[in-house]
Amino acid sequence: MHDNFRKQFLIPDALFIIRFRGRGHFFMLEMDRGTISSKWMVARYQAYYDWWRNKGYKSDFKVSSVRILTVTQSQKRMENLIKGCCHVKESGAGSALFWFTTMKHVDIFNPQLLIKPIWRKALPDNTTLYSLLD
Amino acid sequence: MSIKQTQTDKKTTDSKAILRTVAKYRYLTINQLQAILGVSSYNQAQNILFALWKHGFLERLILTKAARWITYIYVFALSPHGARQLSASGPCRIFYLKPRDKRSTVFLEHTILINDFRICLKRLENQIKGFCLESWKQTKQEVKVKLN
Secondary structure, eight states: OOTTOOOSEEOOSEEEEEEETTEEEEEEEEEOOSOSOHHHHHHHHHHHHHHHHTTHHHHHHOOSOOEEEEEESSHHHHHHHHHHHGGGSTTSOOEEEEEEEEGGGOOTTOGGGGGSSOEEEEOTTOOOEEOTTO | OOHHHHHHHHHHHHHHHHHHHHHHHSSEEHHHHHHHHTOSOHHHHHHHHHHHHHTTSEEEEEEEEESSSEEEEEEEEEOHHHHHHHHTTSOOOOOOOOTTOOOOHHHHHHHHHHHHHHHHHHHHHHHSTTEEEEEEEOSHHHHOEEOO
16 A cells, blocks of 8 residues: 555545446446546555455445446546556456446536446456446 | 405416425536426526526626636526425425525536436337336535445
8 A cells, every 4th residue: 555545534425326227336436637646546546445345335334245336537647546556466367346437427408428438447458337226 | 255356376386496406406506407497598497597596595706617618507406495494395405505605617617417318218208108217316425435
């Protein structure tokens, strides 16, 4: 973990549950405006990953699974964060826990865009796009 | 009851519903209210919010964005008067802004983006069969993740 990252808590921007055809999906949201350095964001992802590996989501929120969504301001920023995020595992294999998209897909006048395949997982060399409801 | 009375009652009910919506999202732009209410024109949403602001139910903040042009975005939040109106209909903790309260550009931009995301999910409830935003939490105490 980043040497300076010694926080006791992480505060995501929001937590939400969507239910689709009877199935619940639990998400944590990070709205990234690029004001925090990539290095610091990756340290956050490492903390999230360790929390997830210790099944913190079960004890903290009583849910059986979680996805951490990040919405970035630009494609370039997203690529940088995905690249950094791939190192949350020592092997550099990344984690499907983290999903990314860009702000241009968050359109209040076209909300269906959000559930289209616009999300990328933090996996190296994987440019496949996924839907939130997958 | 006369027609005039009924119309006044309806207006009051509508205004309260809008105040409740503003309270729920804490900070709302005109575009966001337009999307939530599903009204076709920006001006209509603007008139509603301006009327509530002029009557003291809302506080108005101005978010300045400098790109090629400087644009001003009005952001509305409940005023103490607006909060009192809502709390009269039942005991609850309601977020409001005091007159002359300030919020930074960074904070407002960030909050508006989070609200955009939430509004998208909320609107999907009416557009996708079987889709429901079951829960949304964003206060620090609710979302805190304890690290070991």
